[in-house]
Amino acid sequence: SCTTIARRSNIQSAASKSIRPFKSSEEYLYAMKEDLAEWLNTLYDLDITADTFMEGLETGCALCRHANNVNRAAHEFKTKYPDAALSLRIPSKDVVFQSRNVIPGSFLARDNVSNFIGWCRQELWIKDVLMFETNDLVERCNEKNFVLCLLEVARRGAKFGMLAPMLIQLEEEIEEEIRDQENLTEALGESQSPPSRTYSRKESIGEPNPELLVREILGQCSCPSQFPMTKVSEGKYKVGDSSAxxxxRVLRTHVMVRVGGGWDTLEHYLDKHDPCRCAAFGEITTCVTSSITAAM
Incomplete structure (x- = not known):
């Protein structure tokens, strides 16, 4: 049907967009910048994209403004839910910053960014591994550090009821699934294995089907010796020879993998775990040696 053809076209388009423009090691960072840009645009009526992400934030104005809004949300949360607030780090000290006529790269811009960094460390107690330095943003020394820190700030704000980027919403969805599965296991007893529960978010019109998108990406390779990838339930897969x-989850045109406390793209994940891709890493053409088996 026309609908099926259109849907297949959307899937192929998304898969090709996910693969074509980036080395896999760069794509996950682009996906995060894309998500954070949309989030900040929604919150503050900005007009930044993944491509203009760093320059759109380099004066530090939007960052400091957001920090003060997190403070307000935290105060409201503490007032409304005092018991729950006891287990959270509640920021309170406002960030003083210059908001007018701030020239990128200027002393004022650096001071704004430095004040935001101080707030992250002192008020949110963000770990050093997730922090960035002023030059990481102002001089583009390390985009990854800046992006990961901002994602963590968004994660903290979400705990106080603030709007969260889609990646954080997906994290919460996965954590809820894990909790429900653990509770079910405990209720049934260790001797019984609970059935896998299927979770599904409402798909928007034209949104690619995750399983088909994964198939499309993994289908790029026709190697005889394949790296196994087995579907256990919706959005959950077993990879390699382990039981891990x-x-x-699909984030716009990117197939994202939840890894530990963070995210990666499926392509980059396979580059690091598929022996065939590891051997071909760094070449122009890489091979995704994987197969996917749907759970019955």
């Missing part, structure tokens, strides 16, 4: 499970 990974969670997969």
């Amino acid at each position: 499970l990974i969670f997969i």
Whole structure:
């Protein structure tokens, strides 16, 4: 049907967009910048994209403004839910910053960014591994550090009821699934294995089907010796020869893998775990040697 053809076209388009423009090691960072840009645009009526992400934030104005809004949300949360607030780090000290006529790269811009960094460390107690330095943003020394820190700030704000980027919403969805599965296991007893529960978010019109998108990406390779990837349930896969499970979600045109406390793209994940791709890493053409088996 026309609908089926259109849907297949959307899937192929999304898969090709996910693969074509980036080295896999760069794509996950682009996906995060894309998500954070949309989030900040919604919150503050900005007009930044993944491509203009760093320059759109380099004066530090939007960052400091957001920090003060997190403070307000935290105060409201503490007032409304005092018991729950006891287990959270509640920021309170406002960030003083210059908001007018701030020239990128200027002393004022650096001071704004430095004040935001101080707030992250002192008020949110963000770990050093997730922090960035002023030059990481102002001089583009390390985009990854800046992006990961901002994602963590968004994660903290979400705990106080603030709007969260889609990646954080997906994290919460996965954590809820894990909790429900653990509770079910405990209720049934260790001798019984609970059935896998299927979770599904409402798909928007034209949104690619995750399983088909994964198939499209993994289907790029026709190697005889294939790296196994087995679907256990919706959005949950077993990879390689181990029993380890990974969670997969689609973020716009990117197939994302939940890894530990963070995210990666499926392509980059396979580059690091598929022996065939590891051997071909760094070449122009890489091979995704994987197969996917749907759970019955």
